[in-house]
Amino acid sequence: MTSEPRSGRPRASSREVLSEAACELFLEQGYDATSVSDITRRAGVSRSSFFNYFSAKSDVLWSGFDARVDAAVADLRDGGTPSRVLAAIGDGLAPDALALAIVNADAMGIAVELDRDRAIRQFRLQRETAARLVRDGAAPLIAQVRAGALSAAVLAAVWAWADHTAGRSLTETLSEALAAA
Template sequence: MTPEPRSGRPRASSREVLSEAACELFLEQGYDATSVSDITRRAGVSRSSFFNYFSAKSDVLWSGYDEQADAAIERLREGQPVAQCLTAIGAGLAPDALALAITNADAMGISVELDRDRAVRQFRLQRELATRFMRDGTPELAAQVRAGALSAAVLAAVWAWADRTAAGRPLAEVLDAALALA
């Protein structure tokens, strides 16, 4: 006897489905009032499926950026040019949950979490850049300062881009301008 096909959302869900469900809930009831269980229920998946994709609720918002930053860090470690590694973040990041969260931070009640998570990611990129600069012979203080400026420029560009997404200015363009200032 052949089982009848199930209707509804498939068991295996993508990051995008979970991210969409989370953002809907964050807008409807706020970040703090939304649990991982709420997100998985909305997405139609199990709690363990959520943790296959994300380690915490806040990671839902950052997954697109994190993928691009991880790829950039890998390229930095391989010795590719720093500017090329950083601009690739802008080329690969599309409007996603992070951009939505940035533009709706107050409505989602997520401003504090975004600031905290931004600082963590900025420091991670700074650490990798400083390591690269020192490996290439830059003195430690100069490497730290330059890395701090560049990592801050990357995140500032993401914020400026998200605030202006409707104006149609691509992130790559905003990121190039920010890196030039750093």
């Protein structure tokens, strides 16, 4: 049995290539005017390749952050301390498509989409954080309020960090936001 080399882009680079192509197109023609086909054509990959990495066009922007949220949710379910788990979301996260979209939301025509997607992720963090706090003995109302503040702090920190990527790390910004919550 002979092993033939795989054709196409290496798996490790395709996600980044797709993200870069998408951001370029969002800046050039706007988010709504950019189709998945436009992105795959620009990236030089098939449409099916796109869906190997992303389930929707908006996922191109959120995939790096979503991986961090998935890890945080798993840690919260495993008994992690909410403040420590939420702070870890920022560890090593470099500016990516999401940061670019936040800074260029108006030019990309994506401000409303970002707000909607931000709320979805914030609520997911709130729900999981509140559940952790209740398991740790907090009253449900107190858990919901505290979890709401903490999850809002995470997303506020991401937005503040994206606006000032040259200044402070996300870890520093996130620590300050979580302390304020």
